[in-house]
Amino acid sequence: MSTQNQIDYHRIAKAIEYIRTHYQFQPGLEEIAENVHLSPAHFQKMFTDWAGTSPKKFLQFISLEHAKNLLKEEKASLFDAAYETGLSSTSRLHDLFVTIEGMSPAEYKNGGKNLDINYHFSESPFGNIMIASTEKGICYMAFEINKESALGNLKAQFPNASFSEKQDQLQRNALSIFEKDWTRLNNIKLHLRGTDFQLKVWKSLLSIPMGKLSTYGNLASKIENPKASRAVGTAIGSNPVAFLIPCHRVIQASGHIGGYRWGSERKQLILGWESSHIYSGDEN
CATH class of the missing domain: 1.10.10.10 (Winged helix-like DNA-binding domain superfamily/Winged helix DNA-binding domain)
Known part of the structure; x- marks a missing residue:
C-alpha cells in the first residue's frame, strides 16, 4: 500500500471509529470531517470513493439497529x-x-x-x-x-x-x-x-x-x-x-x-x- 493510500485508509478508519462511538449523537458531515482534519467536501469524496456510499448512509450500516435487523432477517x-x-x-x-x-x-x-x-x-x-x-x-x-x-x-x-x-x-x-x-x-x-x-x-x-x-x-x-x-x-x-x-x-x-x-x-x-x-x- 502506498504512503498516500495508508494515510487515506487510516483517515477512513478514524472517521468510522468516530461514527461508531458517536452514533447515538448522529454526527454530521462537518463534524466527522473536522475529526480527521479534512474539509467536508474532500472528506465526502474520499469516503464515497472508498465505501461506495455517503458517510451518512454508512453511519446507518454500522449501527446496532442495522445489525439487529440483519439478524432478524436470517431465516x-x-x-x-x-x-x-x-x-x-x-x-x-x-x-x-x-x-x-x-x-x-x-x-x-x-x-x-x-x-x-x-x-x-x-x-x-x-x-x-x-x-x-x-x-x-x-x-x-x-x-x-x-x-x-x-x-x-x-x-x-x-x-x-x-x-x-x-x-x-x-x-x-x-x-x-x-x-x-x-x-x-x-x-x-x-x-x-x-x-x-x-x-x-x-x-x-x-x-x-x-x-x-x-x-x-x-x-x-x-x-x-x-x-x-x-x-x-x-x-x-x-x-x-x-x-x-x-x-x-x-x-x-x-x-x-x-x-x-x-x-x-x-x-x-x-x-x-x-x-x-x-x-x-x-x-x-
Whole structure:
C-alpha cells in the first residue's frame, strides 16, 4: 500500500471509529470531517470513493439497529439456501465462488512437509494483506502491518513447508474479490490445514451471504451441534483466511459486533463496506 493510500485508509478508519462511538449523537458531515482534519467536501469524496456510499448512509450500516435487523432477517433455511441462486444475487456471489479443500491427514500432521508455499504482500481496502498459496489453493490470508512478523505467523502455520516470496495466479484471482465487479471472478479455491470440526465451521461461514450476519449460536445449530457455541467461536477465531472465509459476519446475538482476529475496528470497516455495496441502491 502506498504512503498516500495508508494515510487515506487510516483517515477512513478514524472517521468510522468516530461514527461508531458517536452514533447515538448522529454526527454530521462537518463534524466527522473536522475529526480527521479534512474539509467536508474532500472528506465526502474520499469516503464515497472508498465505501461506495455517503458517510451518512454508512453511519446507518454500522449501527446496532442495522445489525439487529440483519439478524432478524436470517431465516432457518439460510444455511441450505446460500447456493441456490447461482449468479443472480450479487450479495451471494462472493460465497458462491469460494470452495474449501482440506489438506490430507498427512499434510495436517507433518506441518506442511513437502508443500511449496508462495506468499506475497499486497493491499486491500482494509489495509496491507499477506496472501499465501499452495498448488491447490490459498492456504493463508491475513491483514498484517509488519512483514517480518507476518512471515513468522505464516511459518508457524506450516513449520515444515518451503516458502517463496512471489505472486501467482491463485493469489491474483483471490485478491480480485476486493474489486467491485464480482461478475468476472473465477472460482477461488482454498487449501486449508484444519481439523474436521474447524473445516466444517469454516465451510458453514460461507453460507452467510454478503451483507448479512449470523451468530455463534445459529452457526452451531446449523452444523447440527447446538451446544457447541463456544467451540464454534474458537474455530472461527482460528480462521486462517481473512475475508474470503467471512468470520467477520458472525456477531453477538445482542447485535454488538464482538471481537475479530484482525481487530474489531477492521471488522466494523468490513461490515460497513459490504453493506454499502449491497444496499447502495437504497441511497436517498
